[in-house]
Amino acid sequence: MRIAAVYDNMQRAFQESSGGRVYQVFTQLLEVARELVTLVTVSVVLFSWSPWIALAILFSPVPSVISYMFFSHKGYEIEYERASDRRRLYYYQHLTTSDHSYKEIRLFQLGPHLLDLYTRLVRTFFDTDRRLARRQSLLGGALGFLSVAASSGAVLWAIHTTIDAGRIGQLAGYLQAVGSIQVSAHAMLLGIAALYKDSLFLGNLFDFFALPERQLKGGTRAFPDKLRKGIEFRDVRFVYPGTDRVVLDGVSFTIPAGRCVALVGQNGAGKTTLVKLLTRLYEPSGGRILVDDVPIEEYDIDDLQRHMGVIFQDFIRYELPVRDNIGFGRVEARQDTERVAEAARAAGAEGIVESLPQKYDTMLGRHFEDGHQLSGGQWQKMALSRAFMRRAPVVVLDEPTAAIDAEAEAEIFTRLKEIARGATSLVIAHRFSTVRMADHIVVVENGKVIEHGVHQDLVRADGVYARLFRLQASGYLTEAVSP
Missing domain, CATH: 1.20.1560.10 (ABC transporter type 1, transmembrane domain)
Incomplete structure (x- = not known):
C-alpha cells in the first residue's frame, strides 16, 4: 500500500x-x-x-x-x-x-x-x-x-x-x-x-x-551480551516494498567484534538503510546479516534491539525533563541519577545539564511551562547521551556529531572509544576527522561497497575516498588562507 x-x-x-x-x-x-x-x-x-x-x-x-x-x-x-x-x-x-x-x-x-x-x-x-x-x-x-x-x-x-x-x-x-x-x-x-x-x-x-502488519521474521535466540566474532553483511540487497528502486545491491563487509567501522558515502548511497537493516527495522530483500555467525533473524527482535545503542541523524527531541531525555536510552534505569550523569559525561552534555536551573529535572523545549530550549548541538548531545545510557554491546551512530563543533566531536569520539571499549561500533559520518578515527572504513556508493580499508591505505589508493577526503581538506585549507 x-x-x-x-x-x-x-x-x-x-x-x-x-x-x-x-x-x-x-x-x-x-x-x-x-x-x-x-x-x-x-x-x-x-x-x-x-x-x-x-x-x-x-x-x-x-x-x-x-x-x-x-x-x-x-x-x-x-x-x-x-x-x-x-x-x-x-x-x-x-x-x-x-x-x-x-x-x-x-x-x-x-x-x-x-x-x-x-x-x-x-x-x-x-x-x-x-x-x-x-x-x-x-x-x-x-x-x-x-x-x-x-x-x-x-x-x-x-x-x-x-x-x-x-x-x-x-x-x-x-x-x-x-x-x-x-x-x-x-x-x-x-x-x-x-x-x-x-x-x-x-x-x-x-x-x-485490519491493515496487514509487516511482520519481521524473528527467532527465540538471546542476543549475546558481548560479541565474540562480530557482524557480517553478506551480499545484502534491499528494495523498497512496492517499488523497483534498488537501495542496496550486494553489499558485503564485516565489523569485527570490539572494533569501530565507519561508513562513508554521498547522501542516498544506502548507509542509513544498512543501519535500519542491522537494527531490524527493515528486512533485507536478499543476502544475509550474521551476528557471531548466526543469521540475524534467529535472534529475538526485542532482545536484539535492547542490546543496541542507536542514535539516528533525525533523532527525537523529547520535550520532557533532561532525566527522561537521557534515561530513555534504558528506560527502566532512568531514575538512576548516577547512571544518567555518567551517560551525560560520556556525550559531553554534563556542562549543559549543570547550566540548567533544575539540572536533570529541567523540562526541555517550549511545549510546556518552564521549558528550556536547547541549541541543535545541545539536543544532539542529549541524543548521544541516550545511546551511551544503553551500555550496549553494539553501538550504532548515524551522523552523531553533525551539529557539534570539531573540538567537541573529537572529544566525544575519544570518550566513545573509552566507554564503549569492547563494544562493536558502526558509525556513519561525513567529517573525515571523525572517520579516520575508526578501525576500518567502508565506502558505499549507489548501494554498493566500492572501497574499504584504513584511512592511510584508502588515501594512497587514490579512489573515491581519497577524492572526498581531498575535497573536504581543500575546503579547510581555503578557509585557513582566506584573509
Whole structure:
C-alpha cells in the first residue's frame, strides 16, 4: 500500500478514536433498547384498540429516518475523501505554530502564503458542508412534513373512530398511548439511523486495524551480551516494498567484534538503510546479516534491539525533563541519577545539564511551562547521551556529531572509544576527522561497497575516498588562507 494511503487511513482512524464515537455507539445501543421496551409495552395497548392506527404511528418517522440515513452516508463519503486534505490542513497548522519551522517561515515571509493555503482549504470544507446541509434541510424538511402528516392523520382518525364508536371516555388514554408510541418510535428509529452513521465512521477505525502488519521474521535466540566474532553483511540487497528502486545491491563487509567501522558515502548511497537493516527495522530483500555467525533473524527482535545503542541523524527531541531525555536510552534505569550523569559525561552534555536551573529535572523545549530550549548541538548531545545510557554491546551512530563543533566531536569520539571499549561500533559520518578515527572504513556508493580499508591505505589508493577526503581538506585549507 502507498505510504500516503496509509497516512490517510491513520487520519481517518485517529479522527474516530479521538472523537468519542465508540462511546456514542454504546450509549446509543442502550437508548435504542430502552425505547424498544417502551414501544413494545405501549403498542400492546394501542394494537388492541386499532392495529391500523398503531401501524401508522409506528411507521410515521420512517421518511425522516430514511432522509437522515441518506445524508449520513453522503457526509461519510465526503469525510472519507477529505482525509488527505485534512492531513494537509493539519500540516499547515503545524508549520505555522512549530518553533522548529518558525525561523525559516519568518525569514522567507511564508506566513501569509501558508495562511492563504489553510484558509482556502477551510473554505472548501465549509462550502461543501453548507451545500450538503442545504440539501438535507430541504429534503429532510419535506420528508419530515410527511411524517407529521401521517401521524396527524392517524390521530384524527383515532378521534373520529372513537367518537363514532361512542367511546369518548377512552379517547384520552388512547391519545396518551399514541403520543408515547410516537416519541418512542421516533427515538428508536433515529437511534438506529445514528448507529448506522456511527458504524460507517467506525469502519475507518476497523479498516486501519485490519491493515496487514509487516511482520519481521524473528527467532527465540538471546542476543549475546558481548560479541565474540562480530557482524557480517553478506551480499545484502534491499528494495523498497512496492517499488523497483534498488537501495542496496550486494553489499558485503564485516565489523569485527570490539572494533569501530565507519561508513562513508554521498547522501542516498544506502548507509542509513544498512543501519535500519542491522537494527531490524527493515528486512533485507536478499543476502544475509550474521551476528557471531548466526543469521540475524534467529535472534529475538526485542532482545536484539535492547542490546543496541542507536542514535539516528533525525533523532527525537523529547520535550520532557533532561532525566527522561537521557534515561530513555534504558528506560527502566532512568531514575538512576548516577547512571544518567555518567551517560551525560560520556556525550559531553554534563556542562549543559549543570547550566540548567533544575539540572536533570529541567523540562526541555517550549511545549510546556518552564521549558528550556536547547541549541541543535545541545539536543544532539542529549541524543548521544541516550545511546551511551544503553551500555550496549553494539553501538550504532548515524551522523552523531553533525551539529557539534570539531573540538567537541573529537572529544566525544575519544570518550566513545573509552566507554564503549569492547563494544562493536558502526558509525556513519561525513567529517573525515571523525572517520579516520575508526578501525576500518567502508565506502558505499549507489548501494554498493566500492572501497574499504584504513584511512592511510584508502588515501594512497587514490579512489573515491581519497577524492572526498581531498575535497573536504581543500575546503579547510581555503578557509585557513582566506584573509
